[in-house]
Structure formats: C-alpha cells, structure tokens
Amino acid sequence: MGLPQTVETGANVKRKRVSEDSPARTHQSQLQQKRIKLLDSRKQLPIWQRQKNIRDALRDHDVLILSGETGSGKSTQVPQFLLDQPWCGFPGKIAVTQPRRVAAISLARRVAEEMGTPLGSSSPASKVGYSVRFDESTSPSTRIKFLTEGMLLQEMLRDASLSQYKCVIVDEVHERSVNIDLILGFLKQLQTRRKDLKVVVMSATADADSLQRFFAAQILEDTQHDPKPVSSDSRANGDPEMDADDASWHGFGDEVQRSSSNIATCHVEGRQYPVITRYLDNPTEDTIEAALHRIFQIHCKEPTPGDLLVFMTGQEAIQSLQKLVEEYALGLTTDYPKMLVLPLFAALPQAAQQLIFQPAPRNTRKVILTTNIAETSVTVPGVRFVVDTGKAKVKQFRNRLGLDSLLVKQISKSSADQRKGRAGREAAGQCYRLYTEEAYKSLDKDSTPEVLRCDLSQAVLTMKARGVGDVLRFPLLTPPPKEAMEKALLQLLELGALDEHGNISPIGRKIARLPLTPALGRVIIEAATSEMDCLVEVIDIVACLSVEHIFLAIDTDEGREKAQVARRQLLRRQGDHLSYLAAVQAYAAEQSDRRRWADDHMISHRAMQSVMDERIVKCFLRGFSSNVARACPDGSYKTFAGNQTVAIHPSSVLFGRKVEAILYNQFVYTNKAYARDVSVVQLRWLEEALDGMA
Numbered sequence: 135m136g137l138p139q140t141v142e143t144g145a146n147v148k149r150k151r152v153s154e155d156s157p158a159r160t161h162q163s164q165l166q167q168k169r170i171k172l173l174d175s176r177k178q179l180p181i182w183q184r185q186k187n188i189r190d191a192l193r194d195h196d197v198l199i200l201s202g203e204t205g206s207g208k209s210t211q212v213p214q215f216l217l218d219q220p221w222c223g224f225p226g227k228i229a230v231t232q233p234r235r236v237a238a239i240s241l242a243r244r245v246a247e248e249m250g251t252p253l254g255s256s257s258p259a260s261k262v263g264y265s266v267r268f269d270e271s272t273s274p275s276t277r278i279k280f281l282t283e284g285m286l287l288q289e290m291l292r293d294a295s296l297s298q299y300k301c302v303i304v305d306e307v308h309e310r311s312v313n314i315d316l317i318l319g320f321l322k323q324l325q326t327r328r329k330d331l332k333v334v335v336m337s338a339t340a341d342a343d344s345l346q347r348f349f350a351a352q353i354l355e356d357t358q359h360d361p362k363p364v365s366s367d368s369r370a371n372g373d374p375e376m377d378a379d380d381a382s383w384h385g386f387g388d389e390v391q392r393s394s395s396n397i398a399t400c401h402v403e404g405r406q407y408p409v410i411t412r413y414l415d416n417p418t419e420d421t422i423e424a425a426l427h428r429i430f431q432i433h434c435k436e437p438t439p440g441d442l443l444v445f446m447t448g449q450e451a452i453q454s455l456q457k458l459v460e461e462y463a464l465g466l467t468t469d470y471p472k473m474l475v476l477p478l479f480a481a482l483p484q485a486a487q488q489l490i491f492q493p494a495p496r497n498t499r500k501v502i503l504t505t506n507i508a509e510t511s512v513t514v515p516g517v518r519f520v521v522d523t524g525k526a527k528v529k530q531f532r533n534r535l536g537l538d539s540l541l542v543k544q545i546s547k548s549s550a551d552q553r554k555g556r557a558g559r560e561a562a563g564q565c566y567r568l569y570t571e572e573a574y575k576s577l578d579k580d581s582t583p584e585v586l587r588c589d590l591s592q593a594v595l596t597m598k599a600r601g602v603g604d605v606l607r608f609p610l611l612t613p614p615p616k617e618a619m620e621k622a623l624l625q626l627l628e629l630g631a632l633d634e635h636g637n638i639s640p641i642g643r644k645i646a647r648l649p650l651t652p653a654l655g656r657v658i659i660e661a662a663t664s665e666m667d668c669l670v671e672v673i674d675i676v677a678c679l680s681v682e683h684i685f686l687a688i689d690t691d692e693g694r695e696k697a698q699v700a701r702r703q704l705l706r707r708q709g710d711h712l713s714y715l716a717a718v719q720a721y722a723a724e725q726s727d728r729r730r731w732a733d734d735h736m737i738s739h740r741a742m743q744s745v746m747d748e749r750i751v752k753c754f755l756r757g758f759s760s761n762v763a764r765a766c767p768d769g770s771y772k773t774f775a776g777n778q779t780v781a782i783h784p785s786s787v788l789f790g791r792k793v794e795a796i797l798y799n800q801f802v803y804t805n806k807a808y809a810r811d812v813s814v815v816q817l818r819w820l821e822e823a824l825d826g827m828a
C-alpha cells in the first residue's frame with residue numbers, strides 16, 4: 135500500500151519542489167504558453183472553419199484533394215486536424231511531403247510550437263519531426279513528420295508499404311515536379327494493397343479535376359477485382375453533415391460519382407487583401423538593373439512600412455543583386471529606414487535560410503531576394519511589396535543534346551499570380567511586375583509539368599528501384615509520350631542499369647542511390663572500379679560540370695588572347711574535362727592566396743570554391759554515404775545511414791572535440807561504437823555539394 139495522497143513526507147515534498155522548479159518543467163510550461171498564444175492565430179486561419187469537413191471527408195474517403203490559397207493554413211493545420219482521428223490510430227504517423235528542405239524544417243518547427251511539443255530529436259517525447267537530406271530530426275514518439283519528397287522516395291526503398299504511416303499528405307502538388315508525380319503514382323498503387331492508408335493531396339491552385347480523375351481511374355480499375363464498399367454516409371450518397379449547397383465542395387457527375395466514392399475534394403478560400411499591380415511601359419532585358427531601380431523606388435518613396443520580396447531567376451542573379459543593393463544602401467541618408475538584404479535559394483545553408491522568418495530590427499526594411507522557393511512553398515511574414523522579374527530557371531530536356539539543362543524561362547500566369555498574392559497576405563499590398571501588361575497576357579496559363587520537359591531516365595530508374603515492373607503502365611498524372619519513356623529505358627539499358635529483361639541490375643541499384651543523373655552516376659561507378667581507379671579525379675570533373683562555369687567568359691579577342699596566356703598551364707589538348715581537372719588540382723595546391731590565383735588565371739573564384747566544397751563528395755561516394763555522422767545536442771554523433779550512435783575514438787586527434795559532423799574510415803565496436811580515422815566535415819559542404827549535383 136502506498137501513502138495516502140494527502141500525507142506528504144519530507145522526502146516527497148522535497149521531490150515535488152525540485153520537479154516543479156526543474157528546467158524541464160519550466161521548458162514544458164513555456165511550450166504550453168506558446169501553444170496557447172498561437173491557438174488564437176490558428177483560429178483565424180481560413181482552414182480552421184473547415185476542420186470538421188476535412189475530418190469527415192477522410193473518415194468516409196480514402197483520398198482528399200484539398201485546394202486552397204497559399205497561407206490558408208493547409209500545411210500547418212491539416213496534419214493536426216487528423217492526428218486524433220480513430221483511423222489514424224496510435225502510434226499511427228502522418229507524413230507530410232514538401233518540395234524543399236527549408237519548408238520541411240520551418241513547418242515542423244511551427245507545428246511543434248503550435249502543438250506545444252519539443253521539436254524532433256531534441257526530446258524523446260517530441261511529437262513533430264522532420265527528415266531532409268543529411269538531417270533527420272525525429273524521436274521515437276514522432277507522430278507528424280515533415281519530409282522532402284526525395285526522402286519519402288528513399289523511405290520507400292527500405293519499406294515499399296510505408297507501413298509506419300496511416301496517412302501521407304502530399305503538399306504543393308501544383309508544382310508538379312517529377313518527384314511529386316512519382317509519389318502520387320506510388321501512393322495510388324499502394325492504396326490497392328493498404329486499405330488503411332489515407333492520402334491527402336494539397337494544392338495552391340483550385341484545379342482539382344485532373345487529380346480527381348487520376349485517383350478515380352485507379353479506383354475503377356481496382357473495383358473490378360476488389361470492390362470497395364461505398365460508405366453509407368459519404369457525400370456521394372448525401373451526407374447530412376455536409377452542406378449540400380456549399381459551393382466549395384465540388385459535386386461529381388453521375389458517372390464519375392460512382393467510381394469516385396472514395397475521393398473527396400475541398401476548396402478553402404484564402405485570406406487575401408487587395409494587391410495593386412503595376413507593369414513596365416516598355417520591356418527590359420536587364421532584370422537586375424530593373425529590380426535594383428524598383429527596390430530603391432519603393433524603399434525611398436513608399437511611406438508604408440512592410441518588407442519587399444523580389445523574385446529573381448537563381449543564385450547568381452540574387453548574389454549580384456544583393457551586392458548592388460548593399461552598395462547603394464550605404465549611400466542612403468539617415469532619413470530613410472535601413473535595409474536588410476536577405477537571399478533565399480535552395481543551396482543556401484539552412485541557418486541563412488531561416489533568417490528570412492525573423493522580424494526585421496527596428497527602423498529596418500527586409501529586402502528578400504528569392505528564387506521561386508517563396509512562390510508557394512514558404513510564407514514569409516511582413517511582406518507588402520512584391521517585385522517580380524517574371525522569370526525562373528527551369529529544367530528542360532534538350533532533345534538535340536540529349537540532356538537536361540537549366541534554362542531561364544518566362545513563368546506562367548498562375549506563377550505570376552501566386553507571386554503577386556504574396557504581397558497581400560497580411561494587409562493590402564503592391565506588386566511591381568518588371569514586364570509589360572502585354573507580356574503578362576501572353577504568358578502560358580500554367581507551367582508545363584516537369585515530367586513532360588525533362589530526361590526521364592532518373593524517374594524510370596526510381597520506379598525500377600522500387601519494384602515497378604512495367605513502367606509504361608505506371609500511373610502518372612500526365613503520362614509523357616511513350617517514346618520518351620522508351621528512350622529512357624534504352625538509355626538505362628545502355629548504361630548497364632537495366633539488364634536485357636528490363637530488370638534493374640546491381641549497378642542500377644548503386645546508381646539509384648546517388649544524387650546524380652544516371653549517366654553521371656554511371657561515370658562515377660566506372661571510375662571507382664579497380665581497373666579505372668580514378669574516382670578522385672573524376673569527381674573533381676563532375677563537380678566542375680555541376681557548378682557555374684569555372685573559366686570566366688570573355689567577349690573580346692584581346693581578352694581571349696590574354697586568357698590563353700594566363701591559363702596556358704592549365705589547358706589540356708585533350709579538351710575541357712582534363713583542363714577542368716588541371717585547374718582544380720592547381721587551385722587545390724595553391725597555398726597562399728587562392729583568390730589572387732583565380733584572378734590571375736581568369737578563373738571564377740566562386741565556382742572554384744563550390745568545386746572544392748563538392749570534392750567532399752568523393753569521401754561520400756567512396757563509402758556511399760554510410761561513413762558520415764552528425765553531432766547531436768547531447769554531444770554524441772549519429773550516423774546518417776542507420777541513425778546509429780557513434781563516438782569519436784580516443785586515438786583520434788578529434789577526441790574530446792565537438793564538431794558539426796564527422797567523416798570516418800572505420801566503425802569499430804569495443805565497449806561501444808567508435809569511429810576511427812576521423813575528419814571534420816561541415817554539413818554545409820555536404821548539403822551544397824550534393825544539392826548542386828542533384
């Protein structure tokens with residue numbers, strides 16, 4: 135028998151006092167205070183009114199297609215609405231896919247705050263975590279996991295049934311990347327085997343028809359063999375809970391209705407204040423100059439406070455513009471607020487990406503220079519002005535060259551409208567389009583899905599590695615021409631990634647694990663064979679091919695002659711590849727001033743730095759990613775592959791030091807797991823290196 139509750143002994147009074155004041159208790163109460171504070175703003179989100187509809191829809195259907203403006207609350211609220219549903223069970227998990235790391239991490243952080251739970255691996259009790267390349271932050275009790283599309287596809291390699299999840303939410307489907315299309319196809323197939331799996335497809339554009347047809351087609355096929363019961367209270371049969379007049383629930387035509395009884399659709403109106411749009415009178419070629427001019431016009435002439443969001447094409451344009459804005463800002467008098475210029479692009483290290491979410495200091499205007507990351511994927515608070523160059527870098531398969539290239543292209547009307555909408559999330563705003571109104575009118579309505587414009591060999595290899603036999607019958611939302619699929623199959627056969635029966639070969643499996651196109655992956659694997667044994671050199675060359683051009687472009691004859699002389703020792707008569715290698719080796723050997731060396735040889739210092747960072751990949755590729763571990767908050771290290779705890783061996787010069795991440799040659803187990811022959815690596819290198827090559 136224990137003591138009656140009212141009797142307090144000296145010992146348990148003391149224990150109680152300690153636990154009340156303990157740091158853990160304080161932290162817990164801070165989390166709860168934050169949760170309660172955020173609840174009010176959650177209730178203001180347009181989607182809050184829809185939570186019953188959403189829960190009911192998934193109680194009665196297997197698939198929910200949810201469309202709603204960016205900022206309406208889809209990504210943050212829907213997983214929370216579903217977590218306590220009986221079908222989700224315990225400890226059923228919900229996966230939410232994101233196209234980008236920055237969104238996956240910031241959403242996980244936000245949802246953890248809203249739920250009053252610690253984030254990811256920081257506590258074993260954490261309910262919300264994330265998983266992005268090289269950074270998995272989850273705990274045994276994680277229930278909601280935000281992960282990049284690539285990571286979900288990786289998880290499917292280990293567990294094709296995704297058995298730990300009760301629900302997969304595919305977010306940002308309007309982006310229509312190949313990864314999204316592949317995931318939709320896999321989920322559609324998986325639902326025929328896993329009747330308990332719910333799928334939510336979320337999109338910022340209202341066009342749900344094609345998604346509905348896509349999922350309906352599969353259900354039709356399945357019902358021929360295994361008829362799904364039509365629930366008696368589903369909308370198709372008149373759900374009394376749902377408002378029949380509610381125009382935002384799309385009705386189905388009779389014929390589709392029968393086959394679509396497992397698909398619900400819902401549209402959430404966004405919160406949008408009016409945005410005034412302004413165009414240029416005459417077209418301009420120089421978007422950097424035009425953006426610079428417009429940024430200062432707004433900053434100096436607009437008395438309204440509010441931050442600027444400037445959509446540029448890519449990293450180089452952003453960095454050039456950042457330099458210019460910062461230079462010009464130095465010349466501003468103290469009559470004007472200060473300017474804080476923040477870049478945002480995928481290859482930017484995480485810590486720098488997260489800066490955009492911090493409020494600007496007093497009397498300062500944030501000027502965020504972004505790629506299309508900020509179009510729909512992340513919500514940046516405080517923005518009132520949008521400047522849109524109307525362009526974006528897109529991957530495009532060039533038939534003649536037989537390879538993918540990144541090309542600067544005009545965006546679509548729907549992208550332009552998304553960009554504009556970013557100015558009106560919190561108050562009325564203004565959007566300056568750096569093109570004419572006629573140019574806007576001539577834009578394509580929607581962007582072409584990536585699957586129709588890129589080389590399909592990587593997508594086909596992804597399918598093969600996950601057990602798809604007949605890739606021509608794999609369900610794709612927009613099926614590419616049969617010839618394009620056949621060409622990809624042929625290419626994989628030529629690379630030795632498939633055997634003559636079309637099955638994936640051992641080499642194909644290795645290539646599928648590399649974040650490279652199959653062709654470059656094959657090159658690396660060839661270089662690593664004992665006959666060739668030139669992996670280090672080949673990786674230097676692959677890195678040069680993956681960054682901006684290392685030899686600076688020169689337009690005049692005179693300049694070209696000068697460059698010939700300056701680079702004489704680096705140029706190889708065999709051609710560019712070996713010349714790149716010579717340049718990298720000479721740069722790496724330079725001990726004193728690498729920047730000067732680069733200037734003297736008319737070589738891009740920045741490109742060289744990227745190449746050097748990417749050289750780290752050679753370590754990675756040698757061990758195929760299994761030999762790197764990152765530091766955890768408690769001082770231990772965890773391997774990327776397998777998430778195993780490992781300590782630095784006492785024989786290492788790094789013993790006792792805490793560094794961000796380590797690379798090691800040996801994994802030994804004595805009284806515990808040790809890494810031996812250890813070197814420091816920076817996560818940023820790995821991230822940038824592999825992202826640049828992806």
Ligand code: CDP
Nearest residue numbers: 203204205206207208209210240241244513
């Ligand atoms: O998915 P959707 O674009 O519909 O909206 P969301 O990402 O769920 O964002 C809803 C709101 O949550 C935003 O307007 C922000 O106020 C807030 N939010 C945030 O503060 N930090 C984030 N990382 C994400 C959202």
